[in-house]
Amino acid sequence: MIDTTYALGVLAAMTVVTFGLRALPFLAARWLQSHPVVQKLGRFLPLAIMTLLLLHTLVGSARQNPSGPWAELAAVATVVALQWWRRHALLSILAGTALYVLLRNPGLVA
Structure with missing residues (x-):
């Protein structure tokens, strides 16, 4: 049986990583455009x-x-x-x- 706290922690980590990967191009756009x-x-x-x-x-x-x-x-x-x-x-x-x-x-x- 899966612990609820563990499952929520995994979902939270996946959410943070996914959001970070989606936001990274927008955060680095100024540097990328001039490279x-x-x-x-x-x-x-x-x-x-x-x-x-x-x-x-x-x-x-x-x-x-x-x-x-x-x-x-x-x-x-x-x-x-x-x-x-x-x-x-x-x-x-x-x-x-x-x-x-x-x-x-x-x-x-x-």
Whole structure:
């Protein structure tokens, strides 16, 4: 049987640690924003994450589809070309998604 005092003490310790971990970034925000490593990561990390997500999606989709990665590559090329040309993220994403859906489901075009 568990002692009530022990259980409450464990809950209190967990509460303090959880609150401290959640509050730490806000307390250290001023120092973190001016730190050069954090600034460099802020410039580099979003692109790196998006690249890894894209590669993971392309490889996973190519493994599942017997026709190969051509629909994915065409959609990615469309997104890149539209983004480079128009600089409009929503337009690029919508056009690339629509092309991908149409290439993967040719029965949709009647």
